[in-house]
Amino acid sequence: xxxxxxxxxxxxxxxxxxxxxxxxxxxxxxxxxxxxxxxxxxxxxxxxxxxxxxxxxxxxxxxxxxxxxxxxxxxxxxxxxxxxxxxxxxxxxxxxxxxxxxxxxxxxxxxxxxxxxxxxxxxxxxxxxxxxxxxxxxxxxxxxxxxxxxx
Amino acid sequence: xxxxxxxxxxxxxxxxxxxxxxxxxxxxxxxxxxxxxxxxxxxxxxxxxxxxxxxxxxxxxxxxxxxxxxxxxxxxxxxxxxxxxxxxxxxxxxxxxxxxxxxxxxxxxxxxxxxxxxxxxxxxxxxxxxxxxxxxxxxxxxxxxxxxx
Numbered sequence: 001x002x003x004x005x006x007x008x009x010x011x012x013x014x015x016x017x018x019x020x021x022x023x024x025x026x027x028x029x030x031x032x033x034x035x036x037x038x039x040x041x042x043x044x045x046x047x048x049x050x051x052x053x054x055x056x057x058x059x060x061x062x063x064x065x066x067x068x069x070x071x072x073x074x075x076x077x078x079x080x081x082x083x084x085x086x087x088x089x090x091x092x093x094x095x096x097x098x099x100x101x102x103x104x105x106x107x108x109x110x111x112x113x114x115x116x117x118x119x120x121x122x123x124x125x126x127x128x129x130x131x132x133x134x135x136x137x138x139x140x141x142x143x144x145x146x147x148x149x150x151x
Numbered sequence: 152x153x154x155x156x157x158x159x160x161x162x163x164x165x166x167x168x169x170x171x172x173x174x175x176x177x178x179x180x181x182x183x184x185x186x187x188x189x190x191x192x193x194x195x196x197x198x199x200x201x202x203x204x205x206x207x208x209x210x211x212x213x214x215x216x217x218x219x220x221x222x223x224x225x226x227x228x229x230x231x232x233x234x235x236x237x238x239x240x241x242x243x244x245x246x247x248x249x250x251x252x253x254x255x256x257x258x259x260x261x262x263x264x265x266x267x268x269x270x271x272x273x274x275x276x277x278x279x280x281x282x283x284x285x286x287x288x289x290x291x292x293x294x295x296x297x298x299x300x
Contacts, residue, residue, distance in 0.1 A: 028182070031178070031181075031182045032182045034178065035175060035178035035179040035181070035182045036179060036211060036214045036215075036218075037169055037171070037175065037215075037218075038218065039167075039218060039222055040218075040221060040222075050214065050217065050218075051214075051217040051221070051230050051233065052210060052213055052214045052217055055183065055210045055213075055214075056182050056183045056184075059183040059184050059185060060184075061184050067186055070187060070188050070189075070195070070199070070200075071185075071186035071187045071188045071192075072186070072187050073186075088236055088237050088238050088239075089209060089236070089237055090234065090235055090236030090237060091210070091213055091233075091234065091235060092232075092233075092234035093232060093233055093234070094231070094232045095229070095230055095231055095232060098229075147236070
């Protein structure tokens with residue numbers, strides 16, 4: 001392990017965010033469907049949520065004073081990293097159940113990994129967050145792994 | 152013949168074309184509650200972050216990948232999973248093409264794996280990904296409605 005990731009920083013692996021509960025509404029599905037240019041009329045009518053609707057549903061809603069001057073909300077699950085410029089990110093999602101208007105969904109997020117790699121132009125820090133979305137009754141809806149790269 | 156029996160590795164998915172404008176990008180970020188200035192403040196995007204234009208949000212391109220798969224799949228199955236990475240940024244004014252190709256078909260499991268990508272006008276693959284689809288059980292011997300996990 002090279003010098004960028006201290007033991008204190010790595011101790012954040014396994015940290016969990018407080019569970020978040022959100023209500024799915026037809027109006028919010030329609031807004032998302034229109035803004036993403038969906039082609040399927042079920043999505044546009046808000047009868048069924050498009051596959052990436054949960055990205056909008058669980059985007060953090062924070063007070064204005066908690067946004068940085070560039071308009072970004074700080075993810076409290078993350079420690080302060082020695083590299084700060086976010087590069088490419090990616091998602092890996094496994095679906096278990098469709099999302100419908102009226103659903104009450106709970107998201108549990110865990111910081112599952114932090115590691116370092118040598119890029120062509122210097123060191124890179126990778127981190128992974130897993131978000132498990134389920135219904136109020138505990139039925140699994142989806143599992144999403146986010147990977148972000150910092151340089 | 153059921154749908155999965157008609158699908159072969161190498162099959163191309165019909166491509167989609169998107170050219171988001173300021174209004175669509177604004178509505179998308181509003182739907183998320185994403186206030187990052189690179190998506191709506193052109194002087195900030197250029198002068199502070201050094202981008203050539205307003206940046207199209209990464210997960211919007213991820214969404215187009217799912218749309219490309221679902222348009223091809225129709226009512227014959229469901230999306231079981233997708234992974235993608237945002238490798239390169241795209242900007243307002245660009246026309247972006249989302250396409251895909253069947254990689255593998257597992258008739259016994261009732262699943263197929265599809266390679267998908269968003270490509271810019273220069274031909275760069277900016278958002279590559281892979282999706283897994285599960286075909287509906289037709290009652291003809293495909294055990295395709297087992298749980299996704």
